[in-house]
Amino acid sequence: MNKTMKIVITGAESTGKSTLSEALAIHYNTIWVPEFSRSYVGNLHRDYTYSDLEKIALHQIEEEKSVAGKNPLVFFDTWLIITKVWFEFVYGNCPEWLYDSIRQSDVDLFLLCDIDIPWISDPLRENGGENRQILQDIYQEQIKKFGFRYQVVSGRGNDRLRNAIHIVDSFLKERITM
Secondary structure (H helix, E strand, C coil): CCCCCCEEEEECCCCCCHHHHHHHHHCCCEECCCCCHHHHHHHHCCCCCCCHHHHHHHHHHHHHHHCCCCCCCCECCCHHHHHHHHHHHHHHCCHHHHHHHHCCCCCCEEEEEECCCCCCCCCCCCCHHHHHHHHHHHHHHHHHHHCCCCEEECCCCCHHHHHHHHHHHHHHHHHHCC
């Protein structure tokens, strides 16, 4: 089975993760795994619970397994680190199995979307204002803590996409020469 290179697009709310994930998949003629939690929570018609977060995390794990070996490159719109932080930020703890899943993962690169674009309110977003910066810092700390490689992607509109493409191109070029 061929190794699938996994690139996760992550960052605080309203940083263009979904737009960037889809655009990168189109640019590289590959697939992307959309953010599951947004559709899941959007269809609850009630407040989410700890149990809901467990279901989201388990679904994310299954999605990652389901694309392995099927494409040489896959982009993920968010990932388990955001779910882990969400558990801790909202509920004060996280299931041990989620830590284990993160530790065992073979994500190749994280693109951490900078908070240099405006936060836009919608019914599912909870963390604008100072929480946005706090969570952004936590995501970056967690990526480092687990030892994942990452780059920050900044810029607005097409500049953000061009900056992300430059990072991915450099990463892919380095992988080819390894």
